[in-house]
Amino acid sequence: MGLLVFMRNLLLALCLFLVLGFLYYSAWKLHLLRWEDSNSVVLSFDSVGHTIGSGRRERKTVAIVLPLSIPSHLAADPGKDRAQKEPTETMAAPGPAIPKYDKLGFLLNLDSKLPPELASKYANFSEGMCKPGYASALxxxxxxxxxxxxxxFLDDSFRKWARIRDFVPPFGIKGQDNLIKAILSATKDYRLTPALDSLSCRRCIIVGNGGVLANKSLGLKIDDYDVxxxxxxxxxxxFEKDVGGKTTLRITYPEGAIQKMEQYEKDSLFVLAGFKWQDFKWLKYIVYKEKVSASDGFWKSVATRVPREPHEIRILNPYFIQEAAFSFIGLPFNNGLMGRGNIPTLGSVAITMALHNCDEVAVAGFGYDMSSPNAPLHYYENIKMSAIKESWTHNIQREKEFLRKLVKARVITDLTSGI
Incomplete structure (x- = not known):
């Protein structure tokens, strides 16, 4: 009995000794850690060398304890490089800048310098040489x-063109199948001239009607273009001295067409840009030399005759109107219907067509200088710039922004610097 009491007391004493020893060790360790905290900074780095934060320890990080006090042999020499004195974070090498685009999809930071790959491609082309694929590449x-x-132009497979068949004019051909089929069955030609089609590289210029063309003597330069x-x-x-005498295509619509037969050039293609269903009906009358009612749904008088044979007449692909309006200029979609301020000007439509079908594109006679109210509005008449009124169908300011992008990035060349 006495032995059992002795063993119990011995075990109690051992337990008390162990408890006291643990408390003493814990207090010493806690004091040590607190000393480390007061004399050092812990910087944590992730697996690629980026700082996570002071004192944070996370998975897949290495904690490096750095003394706050600077060794005397470094502090004594202020001329040493700071990189030798202080710890620096390991920074990842900067990658290439990510391009930024506007809401339409155009590059925000436009540069007049050619991208390196294009500069190399076209380095050996001298002034005036046609550069294949230049405009579309830029x-x-x-x-x-x-x-x-x-x-x-539209051809006899037009019904298969998904981009235009579900849109009514001016953005497509929906509802115009029979009229277009009748026109194309008479014209039987859907391309440029054989000589132009055979060119391996085409230089095109769109000649606008702006007064900025007057007295520029650009006629010979304009005539030097293929189209x-x-x-x-x-x-x-x-006006040949300023605007040239050559015409490959004359793009128009009924209300804009020349009404005096003697004013037509001899050998150009007559191209319809159809903005409404009446325009296709009018062209059918012209092709078949039928009587045209000058007031048949038009907003002004129209030509009743065009001095062209059927094989000299074309229909412009309405996709260019659609693309210019919604993709390039950002005009209101309006459920794909003509509405206020959502129709591009014929000039922007023609430029859009050229971007798809020409290797190089230039313009002349574009731009209205509203700060000069007494400047001529057109190169061929005395109407002043102040005569311009706000257009119901066009958004001139947005078109100007689109064209300026093309000029700044050297996609097109503006011979008269009016844009």
Missing amino acids: MTVIFPKFSKPAPM VVRLNSAPVKG
Whole structure:
């Protein structure tokens, strides 16, 4: 009995000794840790060398204890590089800047310098030499959604073109199948001239009607282009010194077409840009030389005759109107219907067509200088700039922004510097 009491007391004494020993050790360890905290900083680095934060310890990090006090042999020499005195974070090498785009998809930071790959590609082309694929290559740089293939004119496969068949005019051909089929069955030609189609590289210029063309003597330079596009009823005869005498295409619509037969050039293609269903009906009358009612749904009088044979007449692909309006300029979609301020000007439509079908694109006679109210509005008449009124169908300011992007990025060349 006495032995059992002795053993119990011995065990109690041992337990008490162990408890006291543990408390003493814990107090010493706690004091040590507190000393470390007061004399050092713990910086944590992740697996690629980036600082996470002071005192934080996370998975897959290495904690490095650095003394706060600077060794005397470093502190004594202020001329030493600071990198030898203080710890520095390991920084990842900066990668290439990520391009930024506006809400339409255009590059925000446009550069007039060619991208290195294009500068190398076209380095050996001298002034005036046609550079294959130049305009579309630059357009793709500033607008990556751009896709070059798009026929210039409608042909007999037009019903298969998904981009336009579900839109009514001016953005498509819905509801116009029979009229278009009748026109194309008579014209039987859906391309440029054989000589132009055979060119391996095409230089095109869109000649606008702006007064900025006056007294510039650009006629010879304009005529040097392979394809010269003129718009509506802008005259050539008598203005050759400034606007040239060559016309490859004349793009128009019924209300804009030349009404005096003697003002037509001899050998250009007549191209309809159809903005409403009446425009296709009018062209059918012209092709078949039928009687045209001058007030048949038009907002002004129209030409009742065009001095062209059917094989000299084309229908512009309405996709260019659609793309210019919604993709390039950002006009209101309006459920795909013509509405206030959502129709691009014919000039922007023609430029859009050229981006898809020409290797190089230039413009002349574009831009209105509203700060000069007494400047001529058009190169061929005395109407002043102050005569411009707000357009119901066009948004001139947005178009100007689009065209300036093209000029700044050198996608197109502005010979008259009016944009």
